Amino acid sequence: MARSETQVGIVGAGPAGLMLSHWLHLYGIHSIVLEAKTRQHCEERIRAGVLEQGSVDMLRSTGLGSRLDREGMRHEGIELGLNRRRYRIPLSELTGGKAITVYGQQEVIKDLIARRLADRGDLRFECGEVSVHGIGGPRPSLRVARDGAEDEIHCDFIAGCDGFHGICRPSIPQGALTEYESAFPFAWLGILAQAAPSRDELLYMHHERGFALYSMRSPSLTRLYLQCRPNEDVDLWSDERTWNELHTRLGCADGWRPTEGKILQKGITGMRSLVIEPMQFGRLFLAGDAAHIVPPTGAKGMNLAMADVYVLAQALRAHYQDNSTAQLEQYSSLCLRRVWKAQRFSTWMTMLLHRLEDASPFERRRQLAELDYVTSSRAAAASLAENYVGLAMEL
Ligand code: APR
Ligand code: PHB
Numbered sequence: 001m002a003r004s005e006t007q008v009g010i011v012g013a014g015p016a017g018l019m020l021s022h023w024l025h026l027y028g029i030h031s032i033v034l035e036a037k038t039r040q041h042c043e044e045r046i047r048a049g050v051l052e053q054g055s056v057d058m059l060r061s062t063g064l065g066s067r068l069d070r071e072g073m074r075h076e077g078i079e080l081g082l083n084r085r086r087y088r089i090p091l092s093e094l095t096g097g098k099a100i101t102v103y104g105q106q107e108v109i110k111d112l113i114a115r116r117l118a119d120r121g122d123l124r125f126e127c128g129e130v131s132v133h134g135i136g137g138p139r140p141s142l143r144v145a146r147d148g149a150e151d152e153i154h155c156d157f158i159a160g161c162d163g164f165h166g167i168c169r170p171s172i173p174q175g176a177l178t179e180y181e182s183a184f185p186f187a188w189l190g191i192l193a194q195a196a197p198s199r200d201e202l203l204y205m206h207h208e209r210g211f212a213l214y215s216m217r218s219p220s221l222t223r224l225y226l227q228c229r230p231n232e233d234v235d236l237w238s239d240e241r242t243w244n245e246l247h248t249r250l251g252c253a254d255g256w257r258p259t260e261g262k263i264l265q266k267g268i269t270g271m272r273s274l275v276i277e278p279m280q281f282g283r284l285f286l287a288g289d290a291a292h293i294v295p296p297t298g299a300k301g302m303n304l305a306m307a308d309v310y311v312l313a314q315a316l317r318a319h320y321q322d323n324s325t326a327q328l329e330q331y332s333s334l335c336l337r338r339v340w341k342a343q344r345f346s347t348w349m350t351m352l353l354h355r356l357e358d359a360s361p362f363e364r365r366r367q368l369a370e371l372d373y374v375t376s377s378r379a380a381a382a383s384l385a386e387n388y389v390g391l392a393m394e395l
Contacts (some may be wrong), residue, residue, distance in 0.1 A: 016288030052390025195261025
């Protein structure tokens with residue numbers, strides 16, 4: 001058995017794990033990142049794409065802004081659609097100049113991996129089966145089993161950044177955590193199309209046949225979504241059927257409809273809400289999707305991951321530099337305040353925009369009134385904008 005040591009053992013090379021490792025390096029704290037998949041898999045997987053203002057500021061202030069500033073698409077507004085009409089929410093005007101930036105999660109991942117490797121970071125891809133040990137005690141460890149051999153890494157702390165399907169959360173003793181969960185009776189069919197975006201901003205469309213979202217990834221790639229059934233079979237969606245439905249739901253009274261292009265990727269995105277409390281057990285800290293899942297309508301997933309590890313990095317710095325554990329003790333409660341507000345917003349956006357199959361006629365009328373209100377009241381639009389560009393990061 002090979003043994004090694006690190007200050008912080010990190011499981012998972014998603015936005016949470018890599019950004020944490022980068023922060024820790026800037027603070028002179030050693031970490032090892034263990035990732036089950038290949039580097040190529042991590043860099044190519046199509047995931048989220050909207051960065052809040054605070055996430056952009058974080059990437060810039062930690063030296064990761066150069067390609068983001070060149071290739072990221074800054075959006076100062078979004079559009080909501082109702083009855084084939086578009087209503088613009090002027091995000092920047094309503095938030096004192098804040099904006100969102102469209103930059104694929106896999107681009108953030110590429111930048112982070114390149115930077116960690118340039119800084120001689122210890123990233124271990126395809127690392128085999130990972131398990132965590134001794135998290136309730138003073139010296140936890142990670143074990144990595146591969147090809148019949150086992151490596152052991154002794155750590156001061158472990159960060160569980162291994163996403164929704166990871167092993168860190170299930171390693172915490174039963175009864176120590178409470179799971180708060182809520183399911184939605186629909187999912188999204190998402191496509192990536194080789195087509196130049198024909199709108200400048202994202203369009204969230206409420207339609208009687210179901211919600212549709214017009215988004216993008218680059219000057220030549222459009223990203224589109226359709227509300228579908230929770231267990232939708234993606235094979236039932238031929239390219240022709242997908243485009244027809246996108247035209248029906250997104251098409252506007254002024255004649256605009258999405259430009260078609262070759263469909264490069266098609267998949268189903270589930271919709272659920274989950275929060276784990278607390279986000280810590282002993283010396284194991286959970287961050288990102290390992291601790292919480294939000295429905296994608298609020299575009300919060302990647303941003304919550306970034307906010308968690310910001311709090312964790314500051315707390316670990318206080319521990320190592322100032323010998324203070326107060327921030328580590330507050331990690332979970334501080335993160336959860338933001339997480340619950342993101343859940344509130346994401347649920348609200350979801351219920352505002354989707355077709356609610358089983359809703360009573362009263363509930364449908366109420367939903368339309370809510371859409372009418374948010375598209376006609378500056379106060380309501382300002383609340384949407386404040387949440388969409390991201391609440392301030394608090395410590
Ligand atoms: N051992 C090692 N690595 C693992 C294991 C394991 N047992 N299980 C999962 N992983 C890896 C995954 O392969 C993935 O690369 O952990 C990483 C988790 O990354 P993400 O799922 O991207 O989670 P996170 O970093 O929290 O970022 C949240 O991802 O799902 C999107 O919309 C979500 O944008 C949000 C973001
Ligand atoms: C995306 O571009 O993938 C995207 C944009 C906004 C969302 C969700 C996903 O709310």
